[in-house]
Amino acid sequence: MQATLDQPRETTDLKAPAVQIVDLCKSIDERPILRGVDLSINPGESVAILGANGAGKSTLLKILATLTSATAGEARLFGVSLRNAPASLRAKIGLISHQSLLYRDLTARENLQFFAKLYGIPDPATRAINLLSLVGLGDRADDAVKTFSRGMTQRVAIARALVHRPQLLLADEPFAGLDVASVAAVEELFDQLHAAGRTVLVVDHDIERSLRICQRIIVLRGGRVALDKAAGDTSAAEIEAEMSGT
């Protein structure tokens, strides 16, 4: 299993933070969503981003995923500015969302092969089946994604996000809508990713789970960083208080 979750394809500049954000602002329709976020995340860290609805968590992740641009401020991944989001930088990012980002009419194997080809992965067929085995769906490789349960679909979605061995994994509410067994399976995958040295940013609502699976907790409130501590140095009560601003 560890053999499949191998090292990222490209080596990183170890001196540069995986994520560096300086005074990042984002407004949508003149409504401020992010109001000057400053962050630095080292390679290999697993970080949970928590906050109430509208705190700016998903917007921050979208900016880091190059899906939208900041209104002001600077964001860098591995020392490279997101301003122009070059293809070589996007190749280092893996994205997981509460949506599957898959084609439901294609099989799991076809989905993974398609994305492997887009990323120029050698031998896409082998890569696809290896990843499906990793997420425990090797025997369902040729079934259409639309026939999968939510938990199975999310596992394929994680396999898709890992197809190009990204250095940075961005996960926006990856546990949303999953049952207990699927949550456990996905948690295990995140543990493996962390053990394999990936930098992981997870947006989540579950404080206990975040404390369990991540090294570091960041709380956003009103578009600003309200708390930034190691998971071992904070508590559910403190996080909850920071989230609600009490």
Place this chain on the structure above:
Amino acid sequence: MTTSLRQILTLMAKDLRVEARTRQTLGLVTVLGILIVVVLGLGLGAEAAATRGFGATAVLWVAYLFSGVLCFEKTMAVERADGAMAALMVAPIDRGNIYLAKLLSNLILMAGIAVITPCGVLFFAFDLSIAPGTFVAVMSLAVIGFAAVGTLFAAVVSSTRLQGGLLAMMIFPVTLPLVIASMQLLLHRFRDGQSIGGTGLGVLMAFDAMFLTLSWAVFEWVLEP
């Protein structure tokens, strides 16, 4: 094979694979096209002088336009159903390549819509044998320009979560000059018996070049996950 070409072919193959699996788009648009021809044929009267012959090209255009709009909507909806567009946008591919692949997929599907042409020919007693090559050349060039704009606007409409008739309302005014130009060329050939010459096709090619270049250039800016 260059990286861009490989990516375009990969994206296009995916679109066609999805279509082969679901058979939704081609089936729907073909049925819609045939229905339009039949309904207009019944409404206008197949024997009416106004619709006999060259007038059939106008009816066929109406069928191509509405079928095309449905085709553009359906092929873009595939990217939106489970947010796959976000995965494409994060991938290290030029977003212009996403546009070109989607355009080519739409053109292939619209070539399938061409099966409604014989319906028009039969229903309106349109003597296509006068100049079949001219008809194919004019319609092909016009459809390329139409699809170029349609592919772009389908991305805009799907990004803004607006559906329904909005796409048609956006595409038709922009492509109207192209439709008028192509209709004029067909009238010259099929009604007046005149040769359209290279200039006529050149006008359509100019429209195509303009629509393709502009749409390709702005596609990146209209995409939203």
